[in-house]
Amino acid sequence: MSYYDIDAILTDAQKLPCTFEVDVPGLGYLESSSSSPDIKAGTRLQLPVWLAEMLAVSQRLGTLTNVITLDIPSALSPRVQNALKADPRTVELRSLATHFYGLGQRVLGLFEEDELCEVLINSYKLRAAEIADLAHNPQGAISGEAGAFLRGLEEEERQLFRVAHDSSKAIKQYMGVREGKK
Structure with a gap:
């Protein structure tokens, strides 16, 4: 950075x-x-x-x-790690730390915590897939469960959602323009 x-x-x-x-x-x-x-x-x-x-x-x-x-900060405590192992999509990362993954990266630079590293990587992968799905399906993102998930996104995930949503809109617009020219 x-x-x-x-x-x-x-x-x-x-x-x-x-x-x-x-x-x-x-x-x-x-x-x-x-x-x-x-x-x-x-x-x-x-x-x-x-x-x-x-x-x-x-x-x-x-x-x-x-x-x-x-x-280890409370945002990365064993209790939080267990919740992330169970189902990362149910954890509101924003309430733990607005820059959760950045904090995790800094902490991993100070501690040798292999398990924490695995938990963070797996959580990011699962949550990123959910974020991408919601970004390409904006109507589904407004519903209760999905809306709660989106409100709990930490800052890096919010940026990921914005990029995925904007690219989805751009592709739909491009495809509409191409189909309109035929």
């Missing part, structure tokens, strides 16, 4: 749960409920992906102790 890509910026702004392993002076303002100027070891916070990633890979000078440890 490009430096100026708004979707990349919004993905980086999503929160990751982390635990501080060391005392960090002067960053107490990150913990809104604390009046202390410092963050104490053991403090759990939700930090933006870009900051959590930088702190997770950095180490204290002179030691091999990491500054923070990262946890």
Whole structure:
């Protein structure tokens, strides 16, 4: 993704749960409920992906102790993974994270989670097929179940729907023009 890509910026702004392993002076303002100027070891916070990633890979000078440890975000928790394994079309990804697959990609860059990778790939394939079907059949997309599915699409899926719908319209228009010339 490009430096100026708004979707990349919004993905980086999503929160990751982390635990501080060391005392960090002067960053107490990150913990809104604390009046202390410092963050104490053991403090759990939700930090933006870009900051959590930088702190997770950095180490204290002179030691091999990491500054923070990262946890899997709730949007990618085992509970969500199980729901996606059962039927990915029933999960409202937008309510979990507006840039769900972008968050998954960033998390997979930080964790070695083969099962999570498989779940995300399979979910995307099944949901993309459903999205393509609804994009080519816009009348069916308005009904209750399909409408609920479309409202739950995360941002990348919404872009996929728009492209598939626009291409379907363009093909129908092209075919109508060709048939009209015969």
